[in-house]
Every structure is written in structure tokens, then in C-alpha cells.
Amino acid sequence: MALLPARERLTRITTLGLPIMGGMLSQSLLNLIDAAMVGSLGSEALAGVGLGSYANFMAVALVMGLGAGVQAMVARRKGAGATGEIAGPLNEGLLIALLLAIPLTLIGWTQADAIIRFLADDPAVVEVGTHYFQWRVLAIAAVGANFAFRGYWNGIHNAGRYLQILVIMHLANIGISYGLIFGHFGLPQMGAEGSGAGTAIAMLIGCALYFATTLYSGRKHGFLRARPRWRDIRAMLRLAVPNSLQQFFFATGITTLFWIIAQIGTDELAIAHVLINLALFLILPGVGLGMAATTLVSHSLGQNDAEEAYRWGWDVVRVAACTLFLLGMPFWLAPHLILGLFTPDADLIALGEWPLRITGLGMSLDATALVLTQALLGAGASRTVMGVNMGSQWLLFLPCAYLIGPVLGGGLLAVWLLQSVYRCINSLIFAFMWRRRHWAAIDI
Numbered sequence: 001m002a003l004l005p006a007r008e009r010l011t012r013i014t015t016l017g018l019p020i021m022g023g024m025l026s027q028s029l030l031n032l033i034d035a036a037m038v039g040s041l042g043s044e045a046l047a048g049v050g051l052g053s054y055a056n057f058m059a060v061a062l063v064m065g066l067g068a069g070v071q072a073m074v075a076r077r078k079g080a081g082a083t084g085e086i087a088g089p090l091n092e093g094l095l096i097a098l099l100l101a102i103p104l105t106l107i108g109w110t111q112a113d114a115i116i117r118f119l120a121d122d123p124a125v126v127e128v129g130t131h132y133f134q135w136r137v138l139a140i141a142a143v144g145a146n147f148a149f150r151g152y153w154n155g156i157h158n159a160g161r162y163l164q165i166l167v168i169m170h171l172a173n174i175g176i177s178y179g180l181i182f183g184h185f186g187l188p189q190m191g192a193e194g195s196g197a198g199t200a201i202a203m204l205i206g207c208a209l210y211f212a213t214t215l216y217s218g219r220k221h222g223f224l225r226a227r228p229r230w231r232d233i234r235a236m237l238r239l240a241v242p243n244s245l246q247q248f249f250f251a252t253g254i255t256t257l258f259w260i261i262a263q264i265g266t267d268e269l270a271i272a273h274v275l276i277n278l279a280l281f282l283i284l285p286g287v288g289l290g291m292a293a294t295t296l297v298s299h300s301l302g303q304n305d306a307e308e309a310y311r312w313g314w315d316v317v318r319v320a321a322c323t324l325f326l327l328g329m330p331f332w333l334a335p336h337l338i339l340g341l342f343t344p345d346a347d348l349i350a351l352g353e354w355p356l357r358i359t360g361l362g363m364s365l366d367a368t369a370l371v372l373t374q375a376l377l378g379a380g381a382s383r384t385v386m387g388v389n390m391g392s393q394w395l396l397f398l399p400c401a402y403l404i405g406p407v408l409g410g411g412l413l414a415v416w417l418l419q420s421v422y423r424c425i426n427s428l429i430f431a432f433m434w435r436r437r438h439w440a441a442i443d444i
Contacts, residue, residue: 004322005315013312013319017292019159021285021323022167032342033174034199035277037181038192039342043270045192046343047262048128050273051119052196054255055129056136059108061251063100063144065244066093067151068294068377069236074155075295075378079302087221090152090214092228092236097144108137119259122266128192135196139203146203149210152218154295161213169206176201239382246386253393260398261415263406267345271352272412274342278356282327282363283370289320290374298378306440313375313434320367331360355416362420368427372434380442381433388429397422 004010038049073089108115116129153162175185177198183189190197214223254276261272293316300309330338335356339349376385401418404410433439 004318009312009315010319013289013292013296013316016157016159016295017289017316017319019163020154020288020291022163022288032277032281034177034195035274036342037178038195039274041181041192043267043343043345043348044122044124045128046270046273047120047122047266048116048125049132049192049195050129050269050276051116051125051255051258051262052129052132052136053273054251054258055112055115055119055133056108057251058248058255059104059137060140060143061247062104062244063097063140064147064247065240065242065382066097066144066236067147068243068291068374068382069093069240070148070151071155071291071294072151072239072298072378072380073236074152075298076302078156079299083220084222086156087152087214087218087223088226088228088232089155089236090148090218090223091226092233093148093151093240094145095228096233096236096240097148098141101141101144105137105140108140109134112137119255120262120269125266125269131193132196135193135200139200142200142203142207145207146210149207149214152214154291155298156221157295159292165206165209165213168209169202172205173199173202239377239380242382242386243377246382246389249386249390250393253398256398257401257415257419260402260405261412264411267348268351268412271339271343271348274339274348275352275355275359275416278331278338279359279363282324282331282359283366285327286320286324286363286367286370287374289316289323290371292316293371293375294378296378297375301379301440306437309379309440310434310437313372316375317368317371320371321364324367325364328360328363332357333360335360351412354413358416358420362423365420365427366423369423369430372427372430376430376433376439379439381439384433384439388426388433392422392426392429396425 005013034049035046039046070089070093074086077086077088112134113126113130116126116133120126120129150162153159176187177195179185179187180190180194180198181192182194187194219225258269258272262269293313296312296316297309300306300312335353336349339352339356343349373385373389376382397419401415404418405412405415408414
């Protein structure tokens with residue numbers, strides 16, 4: 001078998017996947033720039049922002065499933081030729097996002113101190129994390145809407161529009177956050193808290209741009225032309241809720257991992273925030289290619305071609321594995337240089353050097369899980385995906401990480417090694433599921 005698919009199929013994957021990958025890479029770069037700016041304020045600020053950002057991840061995870069649900073249903077309707085109904089899932093996704101965001105925002109804002117204090121004991125870390133988290137939860141409704149819009153644009157094979165808006169949003173985020181952190185451009189100096197405020201403002205800007213653009217060009221697909229029907233809302237919830245729950249438990253797992261690392265030490269917690277953002281630099285492009293697989297698989301199933309859908313899954317896995325290998329090379333060749341961009345502390349760099357090498361070396365093996373997770377979502381197998389990811393994370397990885405790290409004294413390196421093993425197990429499980437093809441009979 002060739003390393004990459006045939007040229008025609010590779011062209012189709014890259015045409016659809018590169019804009020999504022670009023968007024994911026821009027998100028990764030934003031996270032890294034944010035970490036670099038906050039890292040100059042000290043390890044407590046870096047640790048506090050890390051806790052606040054992953055606590056926020058838990059909150060927004062409950063609306064993130066809307067993106068995959070909207071994308072799968074939009075692509076299926078496009079494949080079936082139902083032009084006037086293509087944007088129907090987007091209408092339902094926006095309504096659900098708003099209804100979910102209201103209680104999540106209220107709970108997050110009022111309980112921020114209790115949530116962050118539960119995760120860390122260091123008063124300086126708790127103060128930074130609380131204020132950062134409060135700013136971020138103000139944008140939950142915008143985040144949910146942005147995921148729904150992303151699903152629509154990716155589902156109609158126009159990921160370039162999604163990328164354009166995302167880049168504008170990220171540039172705004174960098175500029176506003178920089179001004180608020182350090183007090184430039186006439187903005188107040190808010191320190192690490194300014195990073196959260198800048199991100200929230202940028203999310204609202206992105207939502208406004210998505211809405212205006214879709215209102216202009218999406219009316220022919222039915223955008224805001226009809227009130228969402230309860231039958232269609234239930235269909236969207238059947239797809240979105242399992243994926244949102246999976247994202248929520250994954251986010252809760254990441255936050256639990258931060259709590260586990262906090263038991264090891266504040267320095268380990270600070271460098272772990274950098275390491276996870278660096279890992280996301282590799283993971284998110286893989287997820288982006290997986291989202292291309294979502295559209296290709298769902299579109300093929302809309303045309304009743306299960307064999308073509310099966311081939312698309314494996315073709316995208318091959319492209320993702322090669323891409324992640326190339327992107328990960330600097331991580332294992334020069335980890336100390338990369339970590340030096342985020343902190344001048346030699347002790348923190350030494351703590352993170354080998355975990356970063358492991359991240360770079362192991363990411364190609366993770367490509368199968370990253371892509372086939374999204375491909376299975378495109379086929380409608382959201383409950384199965386949720387079960388596998390939740391089971392492997394909560395029944396295997398997190399209990400073992402707590403045992404190996406804080407209890408047995410294995411430290412950060414042992415926890416990172418275990419994380420790579422768990423991701424490889426996930427890849428094997430999803431590969432087996434894809435080969436069985438039970439997903440081909442699911443109706444959405």
C-alpha cells in the first residue's frame with residue numbers, strides 16, 4: 001500500500017482539509033502565543049491560566065458537540081440534494097447553543113472561585129484562575145454558535161470561509177489580549193486576567209462575523225427561514241448530546257489530569273499547561289483532517305455509497321499520520337529550544353523536555369484515533385465514540401495516572417508516558433470499529 005492515497009483523492013482531502021487544518025493550527029498558535037505572553041508573568045500566572053482555561057473547557061464542551069452534529073446533518077442533506085433544507089441543522093444548533101449557554105454562564109460566573117479552589121491550593125494560582133475563568137464563561141453562547149456555524153460551512157464543503165473568519169477572530173484575540181495583559185493601546189493593564197477577557201471579546205467578534213456572512217449567503221439553504229421543528233431538534237440532540245457529553249468528560253478528564261499534576265507540584269502544573277498547548281498544536285490539525293473525513297464520509301453515505309465512505313476513512317488516516325509526523329519532528333529534535341520560547345526558567349524547561357519528546361514521537365500513532373473518531377461521528381455513531389473515549393480515559397488512564405504520579409512518585413514524565421500508551425490503545429480500538437463497518441447502517 002502506498003504511503004499516501006492516489007493523487008485525485010489526496011487532492012480532495014487536502015482541498016477540504018487544509019482550510020480546516022489551517023483553522024486548527026491558528027487555534028493552536030493562538031494558545032501558544034497566549035501561553036508565551038502569560039508565561040512572562042511567572043509560574044503562578046501560567047498555572048492559574050491553565051486551570052482556568054481547562055475549567056472553561058469543561059463548560060464549553062457541553063456545546064461543542066453541536067459542531068459535529070450540524071456538520072454531519074448538513075453534509076448528509078447536501079449529499080442527498082436537499083438544497084433548501086441544508087441550513088436547517090444550523091438553525092436548530094443555534095437555538096440549542098443559546099438554551100444551553102444561559103445556565104452554564106450563570107453557574108460558571110457565580111461558582112468560579114469554588115471550582116478553581118477545588119482544583120488547586122496555591123492562593124496565587126486560585127486568584128488568577130478564578131478571574132480568568134469568569135471572563136471566559138461570558139462567551140459560552142458565542143462559542144456554541146461558532147461551533148454550529150463551523151459545522152455548516154464545513155458541511156457544505158466551504159471550509160475556506162470558516163478559516164477566514166477564524167483567522168480574523170484569532171488576530172483580534174492576540175491584539176486585544178496583549179493590550180489587556182500589559183496595558184498597551186490605551187487598554188487597562190489586567191495581567192493574566194486580561195488574557196481571558198481578550199479571548200471572550202474575540203469570540204463575540206467571531207460570532208458576529210459568522211452571523212453576518214451566513215445571513216448574506218446562506219438564505220438559499222434555509223438559514224433563518226423557518227422556525228426549528230421539534231422533530232429536527234430531537235434529531236440534532238441525538239447526534240450532538242453524546243458528542244457533547246464525550247467532550248465534557250474529556251474536558252473534565254483534562255481538568256482532573258491538571259488536578260493530579262497539581263498534587264505533584266506547582267512547577268509541574270505550570271509546564272504541563274505549556275506541554276498540553278504544544279500537544280494541541282499537533283492534535284488540532286489531526287482533528288481538522290478528521291473533520292474533513294466527517295464531511296467525506298457523511299456525504300458518501302448520503303449517496304448510499306458505504307464502500308466509498310470506508311475508503312475515505314482510511315485515506316484520511318494515512319494523510320494525518322504523515323502530517324503529524326512532520327509537524328512533530330521539532331518536538332523530539334529540539335524540545336529545549338521550543339520550551340524556551342514559553343519560559344526562561346531552566347528548571348521548568350528540564351521538567352518538560354522528555355514529555356515533549358514523547359508527545360512528538362507518539363503523535364503519528366494517535367492519528368488513527370483522531371481521524372476515525374470524527375469519521376464515526378460523520379456516520380452517526382456518536383454514542384459508540386462517547387463510550388470508547390470515556391471508558392479509556394476514566395477507567396484506564398486517569399486512575400493509573402493518579403497511582404503512578406502522586407501516589408508512587410513517578411512524576412510528570414511517568415504520567416506523560418502513560419498518556420501516550422492510552423492514546424495508542426484508543427487508535428487500535430477505533431481501527432477495529434472502522435473495519436467492522438457497523439456504522440454504515442446508521443440512519444441520521
